[in-house]
Amino acid sequence: MQALRRLALCVAAACAAGAIAAASASAALPEFSPPFPNAFHSTSKATILETIAKVKVKCIADTNEGEVTGPETGHIKIRFTGCESKTIKCKSPNALNPGEIETPVLALAPGYITHTPTLTEVGIDISSPTGAPVMEFFCGAALRGTVIGSVIGKITPINKLVNPSGHFILKFAQKAGHQAIQHFETGPVDILEASFGGPFEPAGLASTDAIGFIAPIKISA
Numbered sequence: 051m052q053a054l055r056r057l058a059l060c061v062a063a064a065c066a067a068g069a070i071a072a073a074s075a076s077a078a079l080p081e082f083s084p085p086f087p088n089a090f091h092s093t094s095k096a097t098i099l100e101t102i103a104k105v106k107v108k109c110i111a112d113t114n115e116g117e118v119t120g121p122e123t124g125h126i127k128i129r130f131t132g133c134e135s136k137t138i139k140c141k142s143p144n145a146l147n148p149g150e151i152e153t154p155v156l157a158l159a160p161g162y163i164t165h166t167p168t169l170t171e172v173g174i175d176i177s178s179p180t181g182a183p184v185m186e187f188f189c190g191a192a193l194r195g196t197v198i199g200s201v202i203g204k205i206t207p208i209n210k211l212v213n214p215s216g217h218f219i220l221k222f223a224q225k226a227g228h229q230a231i232q233h234f235e236t237g238p239v240d241i242l243e244a245s246f247g248g249p250f251e252p253a254g255l256a257s258t259d260a261i262g263f264i265a266p267i268k269i270s271a
Contacts, residue, residue: 080160080172080208080271081121089117092220092261097130099197101244101253102227107140107187107195109133109151114259116158118267124158126176133187140189151187154178160269161234163204172271173202173231174220175240184242199242201255202231211268217260218269224254 082088092114099107110132118124130151133140139148157179163171177200178184185197203222212218223230229252233240244253 097257
């Protein structure tokens with residue numbers, strides 16, 4: 051009888067250890083591979099920012115500069131060009147030319163969109179590290195735009211080394227102001243909000259960026 055009890059206790063302890071390990075594994079985030087820092091440059095074609103009230107800002111392209119600074123950290127600065135709302139050109143205060151919107155330096159971090167035994171999808175979350183606006187700009191003299199919050203895009207490939215000659219694809223998708231990916235798995239709502247002179251309302255961003263790093267890198271998930 052005592053032998054059976056000892057066996058039962060051992061099995062229970064093993065199950066508990068397994069549960070703790072599984073919980074720890076599920077809590078882990080996707081990671082960038084070293085070396086750090088690893089600088090990158092990215093470009094996209096058309097970008098659309100749209101609120102649920104259907105206010106739109108369309109940009110012809112964007113270019114991004116940044117670097118990954120650790121397994122789960124990095125930063126990025128984005129410069130949109132050819133931006134306008136209803137044919138009126140938009141410009142941020144720190145931009146040089148009409149139609150240009152520049153963001154401050156923003157934080158980026160990876161996370162799981164989906165993480166199951168059969169499907170793993172990884173996203174990149176872009177946000178202000180200080181809680182300040184992600185973008186501020188004027189369209190003409192009257193329309194002022196302020197964008198706050200953060201936005202998640204899906205990145206591919208994962209678990210594959212990408213050399214400097216190759217690219218990651220980071221895709222942000224939205225429909226009618228609703229972001230396609232609104233949170234990481236089990237995480238809180240993680241979206242943009244925009245104000246054009248009135249109250250803030252949910253906003254969606256659509257863009258597809260090709261990202262090239264100066265050194266080989268992999269996202270392990």
